[in-house]
Amino acid sequence: MSQSPSSTLSRRAWLASTAAASLGCCGLTSPLRAESAASPRKQLLLLFLSGGASQYETWDPKPGTTTGGPYRGIATSIPDVFISELLPHTARIMDRLTVVRSVNSGIADHFQGHYALQSGRVAPGYPVLGSAVAKLLERPGDVLPGYVSIRRDGPKAYTDVGDAGFLGAKYEGVRIVNSQPPANLTAPAGVSPALAEAIERVREAADGKFRQNRDGEPIDRYDTTFDQAKGLMRQREIFDLSKESPADHERYGRHEFGQHCLLARRLLQAGISCVRVTHFDWDAHQDNFYWHQIRCAEFDRTFVTLLDDLSQRGMLEHTLVVAVGEMGRTPKINNFAGRDHWGRAWSMAMAGCGVKPGLVYGATNDDGTEVRDNPVRLGDLFHTYLRAVGIDSSAMYEINGQTNPIADPAARPIEALLA
Amino acid sequence: MAGVLTVAATAGGPLHQQIDALVEQRLAERNIVPSETSSDAEFVRRIHLDLTGVIPTAGQVRSFLDDSSPDRRQRLIDELIASPDYAIHMARVVDVMLIERRIPTIRSYDVPSPAWRSYLTQAFAENRPWDRIVRDILTSDGTDEANAAGVKFALVRDVEPHLLTRDVGRLFLGIDLQCARCHDDPRFDAYRQADYFGIYAFLQRMTAFRDNKQNVSLVGEKADGGTMFVSVFTAESGETSPRLPGGEMIIDPPLEEGNEYVVKPEAGERGVPVYSRRLKLAELLPRAETQGFSRNIVNRIWATMLGRGIVEPLDLHHPGNPPSHPELLAALDEYFVEEGFDTRALMREIALSRTYQRSSMLPADSGQIPADVFAAARLRGLKPEQFAWSLLQATGRIEQCMEALETAQKSDEATTTDEPPAWKTRLAQLEPLDRQAQQLAEVFAGLPGQPAGAFQPTVDQALHLLNSPTMVSLIQNAPSTLLARLLAITDVKPLTEELYLSVLSRRPDDSEVAEVGRVLESAGSAEQERETLTTLVWGLLLSSEFRLNH
Numbered sequence: 010m011s012q013s014p015s016s017t018l019s020r021r022a023w024l025a026s027t028a029a030a031s032l033g034c035c036g037l038t039s040p041l042r043a044e045s046a047a048s049p050r051k052q053l054l055l056l057f058l059s060g061g062a063s064q065y066e067t068w069d070p071k072p073g074t075t076t077g078g079p080y081r082g083i084a085t086s087i088p089d090v091f092i093s094e095l096l097p098h099t100a101r102i103m104d105r106l107t108v109v110r111s112v113n114s115g116i117a118d119h120f121q122g123h124y125a126l127q128s129g130r131v132a133p134g135y136p137v138l139g140s141a142v143a144k145l146l147e148r149p150g151d152v153l154p155g156y157v158s159i160r161r162d163g164p165k166a167y168t169d170v171g172d173a174g175f176l177g178a179k180y181e182g183v184r185i186v187n188s189q190p191p192a193n194l195t196a197p198a199g200v201s202p203a204l205a206e207a208i209e210r211v212r213e214a215a216d217g218k219f220r221q222n223r224d225g226e227p228i229d230r231y232d233t234t235f236d237q238a239k240g241l242m243r244q245r246e247i248f249d250l251s252k253e254s255p256a257d258h259e260r261y262g263r264h265e266f267g268q269h270c271l272l273a274r275r276l277l278q279a280g281i282s283c284v285r286v287t288h289f290d291w292d293a294h295q296d297n298f299y300w301h302q303i304r305c306a307e308f309d310r311t312f313v314t315l316l317d318d319l320s321q322r323g324m325l326e327h328t329l330v331v332a333v334g335e336m337g338r339t340p341k342i343n344n345f346a347g348r349d350h351w352g353r354a355w356s357m358a359m360a361g362c363g364v365k366p367g368l369v370y371g372a373t374n375d376d377g378t379e380v381r382d383n384p385v386r387l388g389d390l391f392h393t394y395l396r397a398v399g400i401d402s403s404a405m406y407e408i409n410g411q412t413n414p415i416a417d418p419a420a421r422p423i424e425a426l427l428a
Numbered sequence: 429m430a431g432v433l434t435v436a437a438t439a440g441g442p443l444h445q446q447i448d449a450l451v452e453q454r455l456a457e458r459n460i461v462p463s464e465t466s467s468d469a470e471f472v473r474r475i476h477l478d479l480t481g482v483i484p485t486a487g488q489v490r491s492f493l494d495d496s497s498p499d500r501r502q503r504l505i506d507e508l509i510a511s512p513d514y515a516i517h518m519a520r521v522v523d524v525m526l527i528e529r530r531i532p533t534i535r536s537y538d539v540p541s542p543a544w545r546s547y548l549t550q551a552f553a554e555n556r557p558w559d560r561i562v563r564d565i566l567t568s569d570g571t572d573e574a575n576a577a578g579v580k581f582a583l584v585r586d587v588e589p590h591l592l593t594r595d596v597g598r599l600f601l602g603i604d605l606q607c608a609r610c611h612d613d614p615r616f617d618a619y620r621q622a623d624y625f626g627i628y629a630f631l632q633r634m635t636a637f638r639d640n641k642q643n644v645s646l647v648g649e650k651a652d653g654g655t656m657f658v659s660v661f662t663a664e665s666g667e668t669s670p671r672l673p674g675g676e677m678i679i680d681p682p683l684e685e686g687n688e689y690v691v692k693p694e695a696g697e698r699g700v701p702v703y704s705r706r707l708k709l710a711e712l713l714p715r716a717e718t719q720g721f722s723r724n725i726v727n728r729i730w731a732t733m734l735g736r737g738i739v740e741p742l743d744l745h746h747p748g749n750p751p752s753h754p755e756l757l758a759a760l761d762e763y764f765v766e767e768g769f770d771t772r773a774l775m776r777e778i779a780l781s782r783t784y785q786r787s788s789m790l791p792a793d794s795g796q797i798p799a800d801v802f803a804a805a806r807l808r809g810l811k812p813e814q815f816a817w818s819l820l821q822a823t824g825r826i827e828q829c830m831e832a833l834e835t836a837q838k839s840d841e842a843t844t845t846d847e848p849p850a851w852k853t854r855l856a857q858l859e860p861l862d863r864q865a866q867q868l869a870e871v872f873a874g875l876p877g878q879p880a881g882a883f884q885p886t887v888d889q890a891l892h893l894l895n896s897p898t899m900v901s902l903i904q905n906a907p908s909t910l911l912a913r914l915l916a917i918t919d920v921k922p923l924t925e926e927l928y929l930s931v932l933s934r935r936p937d938d939s940e941v942a943e944v945g946r947v948l949e950s951a952g953s954a955e956q957e958r959e960t961l962t963t964l965v966w967g968l969l970l971s972s973e974f975r976l977n978h
Binding site: 132133134154172173174175177178179181183191192193194195196197198199200204205207208209210211212214215216219220222223224226227228230231232234235237238241242409410411419 | 591606609610660740741744749788789790792804806807808809874875877878881882883884885886887888889890891892894895896897899900904943959960962963964966967968970971972973975976978
């Protein structure tokens, strides 16, 4: 960090000058591909199927085999491609999806799987996808936070693994738990707008004086957080779902996942770079087929509604939607009619910005026990997500004197999936 | 290593003179004009923050500013560094340095914070040498009463050998060997996979043990387990015995089969081996001979005082990342070892230096001054604990708490017989505020397991300062005394002075007095006056001048 004769530089001028150079203190060896500032911001929506959805009951059915379970496959809008009958709405829009049937993460543990999915690595200490995207897609003058994570309260456990790591607290996901907005978005009782305004004037005057002949950088950085706070207070309605029409509430679904997806769309609309929605209870060690019927029914309708809505609003072009769990489920059906943890051959789906629609990539063998074609690791997917939203995943973070690869150098983007 | 680089210009003279000679020599070479010496007001705030972790009271500032004796700065340094507040502050600093705000996966499998902090506070109150502190922490398995709290270092890392390996390297030796876990670090030749596994071999036999009868978490150890490693890059493999970087391999002593254990690890039994690799590490690591051991802490203490290490980042000492002032680092290192790892003496010498005492006001037309030349005091965010306690200080809560205690003590004076040590008394006195301070600090704290790093304020912190009910009550409600004190003053000049001394630790200038006079004049009613004063207090608490150490 350099010291500058800040008295000669107004804060706005400073913002403008650093906007050209880098994003704040922590430089980056320009991972963003050339893109005009006027084009809409690329965004990412992660629908995290917590616990691990079964590939058999979703994207890779194997009816009539010993591993396949009771459900049929149904035809989709891609000729000769079948998915589970538990996803009938999704089947009709299959030509708009990009499905990977050959994920081999080798991890059959919630904690490890979730971390590897989120950070694209096994080595600990790296930022999660949402924090990375928030940092890498940040634009100068941004007021809203870059990453918001939406979930219900509990279970806490492994779904909280992972954070902004060395990117720092600024890029930590803002958590919306049970649809409650972040804390302190309104003035406390007894503080009128006039009083708040007067406090602000005292603060600004004090900073103006203190800035003289001092290094302006940390002062500006502190100052910016107050601008951001005021921006969030002004825009606090972005967290208010009651502003959405009853029709939208209805078609997204009045259940938790539907409501959370509606909130996610609202936040993406407001310009948040990355939103994560956690859909719980896929960890079906018992009664797998009953649970997947329930989970899939929620997911299916809401997922299609969400994609339709994003598409109609022109948002899907610049928003990548990813639906993925931290692992798949065993081919073997256990004594409780459940499926257990499985990392060797499972599936995920994407749609929207930067990926090829109507593509089914990779394949498993006949009973789904092994990947047959094009194995994909979680690290490869991480590269692919970043590339899809316009980030050069081979670039490096340069933070506090440390150089770190944005994505695992041992993994690589899956070019065949990228539009 | 120490001493080799000492240059003629610095021979003899107390360390603080050597510091200035070495820093200024470099400034002259690079043709950089440093800033002036700080004003007394800048100094009094900074030295309180750096030696006691909290801004001074209005009274403390006033009496220092009114002191015209030439040795007033040295006297203040000596007074503060001898106070129990110094020990309490250093305990907070070292807590954050070593624990990095980690909690174990199972939250309750930990050493309770009060036990840990009073352990560290006592260590710094007694000025326990740094090698002893580190040896105690590495030795502790949680069973030895005097030293039980030290096991926290292992417990917050779930007694996980890889995590411990990385953090022993980072925090005690200043080397982050993370990448070397899987391969020789391609970035730095100095970080070899064999070094990582040399440390790992000391720690890999450690096991977590939960004593459900006593409800405590302890560390056990196995007597077996060799260390193999394979590079993911080259597939080359190796085998190692325990070894510190640059040191010799430590071969396990031969033991008769069946005689490896004092207590065999079984269900419900904590394993205690006859020969402990962990205790060998505790014996060998905290010594001047260990590469990086004293250099690491000297650099960290320098960074605590100056806001930047001589090697930066603090945990990346290697030939490709040389110190900004090699001779200075060597001189500090040499002094520290000669003085018997005396952290207090080192802090005092740094505080006495002209380099530490420079102003944060840059010389006119100075242009870009590089950060690594120490030409001016660096603006740095108050650490979360400093900020929290300073909020409580500025609003008069600490003084109020002390007054309440004094009153209570007077009423039962005759009952005290044994005088507890001063640090214990002071910790007990601050206890009523501790919870509130910790809650505040949490809002401003960084992420667990991450070094504190550069000043990175966040929007949720700003929202907290603007809108949280905590702030309203801190400013407006008893037992805060600042607003009440200000309301009792009628003349503008003394009122403004009390406000600025309390919050910004300096006297206001004429324009500031005039401005306060102007806004107070427009306040007609008592209610409006109260509101205006609230505005002034709150606005100044939100200022960069309050938020930064400058």
